[in-house]
Amino acid sequence: MNSDLQVKPLVRFLCIPDVDDRPIGGVKQIYRHVEHLCALGWDAAVLTETQGFKPSWFASQAPTISISNAHSLGELSSSGCILVLPETFISTNLSCILGYDLSKLPTVVFNQNAYYTYGQIHEGTALEIQRFYDNAQLLQVLAISEDTHAFLSRNLGLSDVMLSRIINAIEPTFVNDHPKSDLIHWMPRKNPEHVQAILLGIQRIQLKYGQGWQAAPLFNLSHSQVADRLNRSRIFLSFGHPEGFGLPIAEAMASGCYVIGYSGGGGRELFGFGTSQEINFGDWTSYLTAIKDVLIRFTEQPREMAFLLQRNSHAVRNLYSFDQERQSIALAWERIEQAFFSWREYQ
Known part of the structure; x- marks a missing residue:
């Protein structure tokens, strides 16, 4: 591991449970995001339930590691690791994820669907939103569309400095150079x-x-x-x-x-x-x-x-090219890196 990687915090995307019985587009985008981060010099990986798990319906070079292995290796430390959460984890108790306490880690929310932001709305939803999005440990929220960005800004009241737009790239296998049928x-x-x-x-x-x-x-x-x-x-x-x-x-x-x-x-x-x-x-x-x-x-x-x-x-x-996606990710994670070191100074 070179000195640049030692300076940067680890990045671990929480992606559980291990699901492979149906395609889930948001899961694929997590793996693509990790691939880009690795190419940009980050030590990034997907956190899974089982060591070695990867969905079979798409190909990916993204590293994965089970939560238990990451814990055994000492990776899940608040001083050196950023935890990336999907927007659907708004009501999840991070102090007990498969028996491990992840609640002390600084977080980034990867919001891939604004309309899942509230989860199942109930009388405690307002408090859950406050804990999830107004937490001092939250470094940044990633939004994958104009609509999601507008929702997070206007409906949740998140400030511009807390939001980064991410471009979702279209895979290069989708092309218009084949004979067409009706x-x-x-x-x-x-x-x-x-x-x-x-x-x-x-x-x-x-x-x-x-x-x-x-x-x-x-x-x-x-x-x-x-x-x-x-x-x-x-x-x-x-x-x-x-x-x-x-x-x-x-x-x-x-x-x-x-x-x-x-x-x-x-x-x-x-x-x-x-x-x-x-x-x-x-x-x-x-x-x-x-x-x-x-x-x-x-x-x-x-x-x-x-x-x-x-x-x-x-x-x-x-x-919506890979280059556009990578540029948006690089810019967002420059902000996140700065926010991480600023946050760590006050811990």
């Missing part, structure tokens, strides 16, 4: 009753130019398989709500898909590129109208649609 895809996990309502509507109405189109959910697939499907399809239906960012929307746009559906709030910044139609949550009539209209456009203006989708793909992939 395919419509969607993610089935969120709001399945809305999915069924739209599918029932499609079956009932006579869609002009709908003949020959096929529709299928993206279910039980690895991340690379999802990319392959989107790269070959023309339309993506978004049913996610609420969303912290809406990475599936960005990935579909990068793949050259026309996107119709819910922004979930966090994905609203993506719907300004012109080859998409945001639908208000629950507005099934407008949803079906948008599908009908875009099928007409694909049939009557195929070259113009291909041109617009190619430009949109290029714009989205540049704005």
Whole structure:
């Protein structure tokens, strides 16, 4: 370990329980964040329940270490370690995480969905928010979208110096250079009753130019398989709500898909590129109208649609690139490092 790494505190992202039975986008982003930190010279790792655990549905070079091993190695010390917490841990008792007391560590909150910030609202929520976000040990809050940043600033009253924007990068496997087929895809996990309502509507109405189109959910697939499907399809239906960012929307746009559906709030910044139609949550009539209209456009203006989708793909992939993500992470962690040493002086 070189002298620079010895000066910097360790960074450990708490990511428990170990879940591998379904894709969870926020988990993947934790691993990507750790990869960037390691490349930037930080000693960063994901804290897991079991030594050696990694989700199997995406590939990652991020180091992992079990909480028990990290404790045995003396890593979980307030004088030399920063604990990064997901926003969902607002009501978690940090003094007993798998039997270990992590409550004394300085923290960073990685807020990937503003709408999970309150957890399950109850009479003690105000106190939980105060303990989580007004704690002197909190060094910084990372926000992954314009919407999440606005929520944390306006709804929680967090000051600008406590907030850092992080760019969520689109994986380079999502590209618009494959032959396209008349395919419509969607993610089935969120709001399945809305999915069924739209599918029932499609079956009932006579869609002009709908003949020959096929529709299928993206279910039980690895991340690379999802990319392959989107790269070959023309339309993506978004049913996610609420969303912290809406990475599936960005990935579909990068793949050259026309996107119709819910922004979930966090994905609203993506719907300004012109080859998409945001639908208000629950507005099934407008949803079906948008599908009908875009099928007409694909049939009557195929070259113009291909041109617009190619430009949109290029714009989205540049704005949400790995370079943009790394720059945002580097800037945020410069602030966090300064805050850590300032905090430690007064301990």
